[in-house]
Amino acid sequence: MKLIRKKFKDIIEILGFDITHDSIKDTPDRVAKMYVNEIFKGINPVNKPKVTVFKNEYGYHTPLMELNIPFTSFCEHHFVPIQGKANIGYIPKDYVIGLSKIHRLVDFYARRPQVQERLTMQILQEISLILDTEDVGVVLKANHSCISCRGVKNMGSSTLTSVFRGKMDNDPNLKAILLDKNYQ
Numbered sequence: 001m002k003l004i005r006k007k008f009k010d011i012i013e014i015l016g017f018d019i020t021h022d023s024i025k026d027t028p029d030r031v032a033k034m035y036v037n038e039i040f041k042g043i044n045p046v047n048k049p050k051v052t053v054f055k056n057e058y059g060y061h062t063p064l065m066e067l068n069i070p071f072t073s074f075c076e077h078h079f080v081p082i083q084g085k086a087n088i089g090y091i092p093k094d095y096v097i098g099l100s101k102i103h104r105l106v107d108f109y110a111r112r113p114q115v116q117e118r119l120t121m122q123i124l125q126e127i128s129l130i131l132d133t134e135d136v137g138v139v140l141k142a143n144h145s146c147i148s149c150r151g152v153k154n155m156g157s158s159t160l161t162s163v164f165r166g167k168m169d170n171d172p173n174l175k176a177i178l179l180d181k182n183y184q
């Protein structure tokens with residue numbers, strides 16, 4: 001945090017701002033705290049959520065879909081936000097996962113400089129590992145600020161990524177559920 005504070009102070013000064021100004025003097029500190037404790041907190045493995053799983057005593061072996069999970073990530077090319085929603089589905093074997101933990105895992109992998117393809121795969125791999133099942137699907141639909149706020153400056157487009165494994169890949173109806181919800 002100390003190093004980021006120092007470097008960000010340099011950037012502010014290079015841009016020609018008065019670092020002693022009342023409104024800006026604490027900005028290097030604010031940015032350092034924001035990077036480490038908030039928007040890039042997923043870089044630190046210590047912040048990985050503790051995931052609770054339960055024995056599947058119910059014999060539930062059909063899909064569970066967690067839909068419209070909001071996330072904010074950051075484009076690793078431009079360090080500006082990627083904001084979107086995730087739809088995640090899996091077919092339980094011996095264990096089920098606490099629902100909120102799916103949200104926490106999405107947040108953990110989002111809170112670092114990312115590309116959407118990697119974020120999609122990291123979520124898939126983590127859910128698969130934790131639940132010991134290959135029957136997982138992950139769909140992300142997001143808006144990239146590097147497309148809307150700069151560069152081509154095209155507002156309103158979105159980026160859809162999806163990966164389906166095992167039974168989630170074999171059943172077009174299951175895939176359609178995860179994909180369709182993202183178009184709402």
Ligand SMILES: Nc1nc2c(ncn2[C@@H]2O[C@H](COP(=O)(O)OP(=O)(O)OP(=O)(O)O)[C@@H](O)[C@H]2O)c(=O)[nH]1
Binds near residue numbers: 117144152
């Ligand atoms: N595949 C992929 N590309 C991304 C993602 N986020 C941003 N990009 C793209 O990364 C590319 C970086 O391209 P560069 O040519 O190096 O950067 P740039 O000159 O700022 O590009 P422009 O955005 O076209 O102005 C751009 O085309 C971005 O749209 C992502 O999640 N996945």
Ligand SMILES: [Zn+2]
Binds near residue numbers: 080146
């Ligand atoms: Zn970008």
